[in-house]
Amino acid sequence: MTDRWALAIDIGGTKVEGALVDDRGAVLGATRCRAGTGGERSAAELDTSVVQVVDGALDRAAAAGVAEDSIVGVGVGVAGPIDERAGTVSPINLPAWHEHPLRAVIAARKAERLPGVPLEFHRDGVAIALAAHWVGAAHGVANMIGMVISTGIGGGIILDGRVVTGNAGHIGQIEVSGATGELSLGSRTTLESVASGPHTVAWARGQGWPGTTGEELAAAFAAGDDVAVRAVERLAALVGQGVCSAAALLDIEVVAIGGGFSRVAPDLIDRIGAHVARHPLDYVSRVRVIEAGLEDEAPLAGAAAFVHLADRLPAAR
Amino acid sequence: MTDRWALAIDIGGTKVEGALVDDRGAVLGATRCRAGTGGERSAAELDTSVVQVVDGALDRAAAAGVAEDSIVGVGVGVAGPIDERAGTVSPINLPAWHEHPLRAVIAARKAERLPGVPLEFHRDGVAIALAAHWVGAAHGVANMIGMVISTGIGGGIILDGRVVTGNAGHIGQIEVSGATGELSLGSRTTLESVASGPHTVAWARGQGWPGTTGEELAAAFAAGDDVAVRAVERLAALVGQGVCSAAALLDIEVVAIGGGFSRVAPDLIDRIGAHVARHPLDYVSRVRVIEAGLEDEAPLAGAAAFVHLADRLPAAR
The missing domain is CATH 3.30.420.40 (ATPase, nucleotide binding domain)
Known part of the structure; x- marks a missing residue:
């Protein structure tokens, strides 16, 4: 088992999904969990789903015997548009989130559960492209x-x-x-x-x-x-x-x-x-x-790539 | 007067133009010269126009008192499409040049006139964007x-x-x-x-x-x-x-x-x-x-930027 895991979070129009992903792009299935999103939910309800998935994946990781200090970062892919500098999102299919400070919401939970590791926060389409480049058919x-x-x-x-x-x-x-x-x-x-x-x-x-x-x-x-x-x-x-x-x-x-x-x-x-x-x-x-x-694993593999391939990322914009 | 000049060459559908350009984007007017291109000319005639402009600009530079060792590179912007790896061009408006090894033509003349300095060879649209970013309104x-x-x-x-x-x-x-x-x-x-x-x-x-x-x-x-x-x-x-x-x-x-x-x-x-x-x-x-x-100086300023801002250029592709 690797000693370099990323906590990968994918946030889309119908669900949030999270799991640990190793430094070769493999998703640790036992840690995978999800919660609903959807256009009918309030901003607070959507935030709750995200935090539930962060907690759920980390709890399952602990139960699976993953040492906390082997989790080297959190990578988030989220439906856009995004403002990376401000850390806000305005997803087309989640109208309750308009210029919503989602990065801060996740950072607050990360500070409690995984203090000291980096948080990378980008759009889901960027994650999918990076996954194909990293471990997919466009390697x-x-x-x-x-x-x-x-x-x-x-x-x-x-x-x-x-x-x-x-x-x-x-x-x-x-x-x-x-x-x-x-x-x-x-x-x-x-x-x-x-x-x-x-x-x-x-x-x-x-x-x-x-x-x-x-x-x-x-x-x-x-x-x-x-x-x-x-x-x-x-x-x-x-x-x-x-x-x-x-x-x-x-x-x-x-x-x-x-x-x-x-x-x-x-x-x-x-x-x-x-x-x-x-x-x-x-x-x-x-x-x-x-x-x-990569089928359905691309969003999580790509979010993990934000951590494992951080040197491929320019500054936020 | 600067001691860091670029020989800038712009090759388009109707003319080739060349001049020395300093490291702040100023075109040395006394060195500016041009020759015709056009869709009716043969590949050899087009090559001759390019070499004439290389020679003409350098001869005028010498006449203007520019020391040869103050010319630090040659930057070329050329109408596309381009294949940078192969050093060839297939300009839409110059059909006689199809997969034409233009980079080698210019490199051969450069080896005689300016041995030892780099040759940067890119598309004209890239030059124009870089000029606007370097010394134009999008600085x-x-x-x-x-x-x-x-x-x-x-x-x-x-x-x-x-x-x-x-x-x-x-x-x-x-x-x-x-x-x-x-x-x-x-x-x-x-x-x-x-x-x-x-x-x-x-x-x-x-x-x-x-x-x-x-x-x-x-x-x-x-x-x-x-x-x-x-x-x-x-x-x-x-x-x-x-x-x-x-x-x-x-x-x-x-x-x-x-x-x-x-x-x-x-x-x-x-x-x-x-x-x-x-x-x-x-x-x-x-x-x-x-x-x-930048009006009409953008193509030459941009070709010079290939030399003066070489650190902004990724590898040829």
Whole structure:
């Protein structure tokens, strides 16, 4: 067993999750615990969930025989937007937290439970990108985007081997041409508003498909349903277009894609890659589009990477 | 007079320009010289223009009394795309140069004229961003985009105080929604294909405006011509949209805009800023949109910055 654990905390729109993660990215399953979040909760209730998970993971660690002095830091990945300098968050899906001083809430609990170790506090998309770079399918790639297709579309950016902190990586907020979705954050034409899981399902329903969930759409695709096949191809084209815009702007080598809705079709990643490969600029068309490869452990592994790879992080911004 | 000069070379679609630039960004006018490029020239003719400018600037420097050993490096900014590792360029507007080993051409001449000093070789948009950060209106801004609106739309990116090299900053190649232009690099819906100088003029002509140049469009705007006013507002909205996409993806503080067509209306920069200020995400709406402030000296100042600020450059990529 390692003597260098990170307490990793992932805070999202539906849940908080925490666990100890070792310095090779392995999650210690016996320490894993979670609590609910959600848009209906008050700021204090959300804080309580976070503190419960901090305590729960540390209590389970003690029960599992982990020495307290082998926990070398706390890494937090949280839904954005974030203001790293102020230590505040304003997550889109948690309206009760607006410019909420979450870093101070966690720091206060950390001071009681783990005095003296550092606290790293960044956005969840940054964590996911760093996880793919650290222990995922994009291992060691110096210039990359890690991307999630789920209820929303987000991600993080690594350039020249260093993660870009702050809000960088919100790829779902770039505009796309040729499609219109439901209103989201003031626009019907951002990648997220036309191609997220819910918006893709809504598009399929608008074409006469009778289902209501991403799982049903995946099943319909597997069964060869015409609308589902067109929905997947539309999704691939739109994500491909967004990837091309980002790749033209950033000059990257790899886009690593994860998230639940990225599994709506077994070949979705290949379809996205086929669109990117047709781009007329060589440095865009040669970008490799791959599965991130970490499944549900990416957010925790990435939060732990904030501790274990602290030298890859620039100053907060 | 400084004892630390850079030989700065800017290589674009219509001309090569060169001059000595001191370590505070001042261009030594007596050393400035230029030669033509252009899409009709052969690869060898283009090389000859570059070598002529290298020789011309150095000969003028000697005539002006600059000691050869006070020239501490050669900085080159060149139209992209670029492959920095290979030292090759494939400029969109100079088709005779495709994967052309330009770095070796310049290195060979440098070895004869300035043996022993370093050669820094990057894209022109990177130079322009670095110039704005070094001695322009975005002085000292750690997270920014430097952007040019001209025959094309391009730029460069600085994150965490370090310039992003390679092809990063090609903001004209991101897709925009709600407009269609003329075909450019395989798309009618990139920012460049809907909002460059020529495409904006073409849009105005399509609305019945009789002129043919950007200068005429600027004059028509100044005279209150209805189509010209709408053309400027359309340009501001589209550039504003592109800036929002880039700012959402990168989390920057400033966009510094220059280039000849950015002066088509005295208030164009303010109009772009007004669009950005309406974005629903706080970290996007607070981005400051400013004039780059270096006019025509930005490309040479930026090429010199590759030498004088070499510590801000990551490894070639």
